[in-house]
Amino acid sequence: MRIFTHPLQAAHRPRDEFHNGGLTPYADVPERLALMRAALGGIETPPDAGMAPILAVHDAAYCQALQDVPHLWCAAGRPGDAIPYAFPVARRRALSLSRVDALLGAHAMDTVTPLTVDSWAAAYWSSQSALAATAAVVGGDRSAFALSRPPGHHAGRDYCGGYCHLNHAAVAAQAARDAGVARVAILDIDYHHGNGTQDIFWERGDVFYASIHADPATDFPFYWGHADEVGADGGAGATLNLPLPHGTTLDAFRAAQATALDAIARFGPGLLVVSFGADTWEGDPISRFALTTPSYTTLAAEIAGCGWPTVIVMEGGYAVEALGHNVASFLAGF
Ligand code: SP5
Ligand code: ZN
Secondary structure: OEEEOOHHHHOOOOOEEEEOOEEEEOOOOOHHHHHHHHHOOOEEOOOOOOOHHHHOOOOHHHHHHHHHHHHHHHHOOOOOOEOOOOOOOOOOOOOOOOOHHHHHHOOEOOOOOOEOOOHHHHHHHHHHHHHHHHHHHHOOOOEEEEOOOOOOOOOEOOEEEOOEOOOHHHHHHHHHHHOOOOOEEEEEOOOOOOHHHHHHHOOOOOEEEEEEEEOOOOOOOOOOOOOOOOOOHHHOOOEEEEEEOOOOOHHHHHHHHHHHHHHHHHHOOOEEEEEEOOOOEOOOOOOOOOEOHHHHHHHHHHHHOOOOOEEEEEOOOOOHHHHHHHHHHHHHOO
């Protein structure tokens, strides 16, 4: 299986995230990439497919803000990484976004996703890795893996959040559509609900989104991922949410995955994108499921058994020392 990642994905190194009433060390450390690389062989650098496939999913003004905010922040004399503190949650009229805090707050959903001058390149090349994997699969490979980092599934068309800036799984799914694949399914098995992916395809019937995740009643992102969220308009019925409780082990996760795969089979995709997070592992420092390293081989084999051409995109997983083993276990199942 071809694997894609780019060295600039490691440059993004925020110091802290604002969480639980204070600054705590940022969980998405660049060492995640080094350990995954070390556990995998034959990694390729993706070609540069440019901005067009990213702009097929994300707003141009948002992409510009991701690039500008860290520089504006430094120019304003701010000492730390760029973290928003005011959000236009209430209904708003036209805003002037000339102040960096307004520009950032209007394009962010939380305070755990700091921006640095290196964030854009890391996110951009993570999307390029997903695009290269998609091109391989559209070109006839059975599967390919995008070793994306920073992750993507919390990012929406015009906002960052949950350590995510660009939604690589959505970029991959849209690229497959634009390459002529009529129906694309996304299976999201990160511990957290992929609110950004759900949001991007909420009203579309050509891209099916199924997610298995910690119940948003107890876990980030809190406001999305409940079982009654099924899509709207042309996308009604093309979103499936399967929240699970703390302590979930392989048996319950497998049952939920079987439900998701049945729904995807009824949809009939020409290509599957898997948003894979290893933060469902029993030792993950910010999560509360109880999958083991061998669990991932079982889950992957059941996905591979469906026979759909599959693009795998890396999402979360914060137990750094175990991450390489968990990713290798998942890929072994393919
Ligand atoms: C892609 C992904 O897995 N994003 C997860 C975002 C979860 N953020 C909310 C929880 C933040 C907990 N941060 C703990 C940091 C400890 N230093
Ligand atoms: Zn996650």
